[in-house]
Amino acid sequence: MQLMSVQRNALVSAVVSTLREKRSKSRWNDVKTLCAPTSLTPQQFSEITLQLRNNPHLALRFFFWSHRTSLCAHDLLSYSTIIHVLARSRRFKTLTLSLITSAIHVDGPDHRPDRPPKIFETLAKTYRRCDSAPFVFDLLIRAFLKPHNSLDRSILIVRSLRSRNISPTIGTCNLLIRAVSRSRGANAALAVYREVFDDRVKPNAQTFNVLMLGFYQDGILDKVEEIWIEMGKVLDCLDCSPNVFSYCVLLAAFCDRGMMDRAVGVWEEMRIKAVEADAMVYNTLISGFCKSLDLVKAEEVFRQMGLSNVEATTMTYEHMITGYCKIGDVGSAILLYKDMRRRKFRPDASTVDSVVGVLCDKSRVLEALEMFSHVMKREGFYPGRLSFEFLIKGLCEDGKIDEALKLQTEMVGKGFEPDSEIYKAFIKAYSKCGDKEKARKLTEEMFAIGSELEEV
Template sequence: MCARRNGLVSAGLVSAVVSTLREKRSKSRWNDVKTICGPTGLTPQQVSEITLQLRNNPHLALRFFYWSDRTSLCTHDLISYSTIIHVLARSRRFKTITQTLITTAIRVSELDDALDGPDHPAPRPPKIFQTLVKTYSRCDSAPFVFDLLIRACLKSHNNNLDRSIAIVRLLRSRNIWPSIGTCNLLIRAVSRFRGANAALDMYRELFDVRVKPNAQTFNILMLGFYQHGIMDRVEEIWTEMVKVSDCSDWCPNVFSYCVLLAAFCDRGMMNRAVGVWEEMRIKDVKPDVMVYNTLISGFCKSLDLEKAEEVFRQMGLSDVQATPMTYEHMINGYCKIGDVDSAILLYKDMRRRKFRPDASTVDLVVGELCNKSRVLEALEMFRDVMKSEVFNPGRLTFEFLIKGLCEDGKIEEALKLQTEMVGKGFEPDSEIYKAFIMAYNKCGDKEKARKLTEEMFTIGSEVGEA
């Protein structure tokens, strides 16, 4: 009898709160709700029931949930969290907020797990999953709620990959399939943390006759194998991608072609790379800057600068804007074949476009100029690039210039440059000492050459002892 009376009292309380929230529009309604609840507040079960009755107004349900928490009117548990999560997921609104609530609920689950005792040897979904399943029908929810749960697990601070996989497997046992987007996120996470082969196994498990992959799925797999240096598997995934796309309403996209192109270029298989390039043209897949840069880089590494220049020109004619990386590839390529004049022209064009060269590229150009006894040109280039506040020269640039200036007998300029070098944190090594020693001997200052020789050996012995 007492339990029945308490149930009636609770139902009346819930009804009064819902009516107040629905019918009153002023700020005072929150004070009215607080008065109705009294000093004891609300139980999580009551909050769950109120939230459920407000499900057709998810914005109001969310405001009530936050307010009840902020005012300490209720200490929420997994039931009250599950209900508001279902209500928001059902509306397909407040996606970010819903994931935040799920993340908080996962932390509550973890606290419960700690109270239960030691961790189970097999990965389990967080307890919020079990609660969401139990309350799913009552809340008239949508499968999208489980997508949000999986995504929240993947984004959590310790990346609950095992838990995400466990959730997917349990859902599949209940004939519930996550969306393709969620499956792709899971495959990407597996590839990142467990390698490309594990990601491929995950792909085989996730996709079947019920759920079909899309271009992004294969892009993730191809990129994973490419980043792990397993180039043969990139081509295998591409073959499967083409086979699946022939039976689907999508085709490999420009990113797909770019990864395949990179796999061929990195192995120096430029004939195969050109074949991919031609296929893109035939299938009217417009190359983007990544594709152009990849092909240019491939030709430059193969020292075929004529073809690299041809692709570079096509890039301009196609109104695809070159990037600093485009110029880096071309400049490095010309330096490798000893055509420093072409490299300088590209460098000047790069600077006109306000692009900042990478330190390694400056090293390469300066080194080539110094090797051709064009030290003053190299120094001019160095001074130009040093005007940029964000440029940090490499040690090699200083060494090339100091050696070149010493060989030309410009010892004072070399000393000034050495001071700058030390200011950038690069201490002179034996090569720098030898350059100055040779310069002083060449100009007849034997005494300075002797002192530098002694200093070099003293420093060398101290380094050896350390």
């Protein structure tokens, strides 16, 4: 046994010397010759890698070469050693994450859902010997947060680390909270937040942004303000402040609830505290005023956006155009639509629906049809059903049945089947022009289709 140990140590020393001292490609053949006729054990690989830890690039090349040539059947120990060496250098972050992902599966399925994974236990046992850095556990947590891995395992790792008085970085904790919020909801994310942040790890603005956004997306808007109040208390103690994204989420929560006075209060607070608004903030406030049909104030914010040298976006124009359409101001809607097109912005289907609808309401059907035909030629544009319905009804009312039939054919080609409203428009048009037989047949067809749908 002692002889075997001496031989093993001699082999480790010989391989390390060869790797350190030889610079040519021949060193890999020399290492292979030294190891012949057997392979390196994971323990030997680990010992060699430890002696190369001050040269992580060489250690990494040695790992990949030994893996490619099957010189070593790597297990959790050898994987953990190279992972520690790379994490210690804080280089090769992407490669380290990849190695951790491979190590998670190297020992097959881990059937202990109530305990940290085997790779964590191995990394923890080898941590001090490898003179590693806590960053290695951040990478492990992030690896488990990736798709197809395990959120529960990430939480277990955090708990195990905290029991050892080791805390993940703020960035990793924020990623964990975000992942919990997306998969299990904002309340679950808040519970994790309460657990992982304490006197050792303090939250930052991004932490609260994740929580606020989660509650906003879950539609629990009153909770957004609660988190905002807590953020103010915590960040004041840390001499930090909410950032522009924080204000934007709070602003959106008030706007969505129609609380525009409160939204304006947030807007004024931003100005007083010299928090520079970005396009997202302007768009949120403009959207709120447009939804409440206060286009005068929406226009004021729109003008202020330009004066502040903040570039308007597609969404800016869409909010304004839709708002003007809702109050029937077709002139302003068309002017903005033309300006939008001049700036090469591409309106979405709902915005086109709004403009087509208001033009048809104002008996400007041909103008609406021309606009719709033009936008339909745009690559990647997928029309909504409403535009077809508005135009077909308008054309039928104007007695332009041929044009309406042509548009209906195009509508069906886009996957929209005619409903009772479309049938009624054609029936009324045929009756008006004296074609009673056509109107009768369409009426029978409409009721037949209606009966079939009821049976289904």
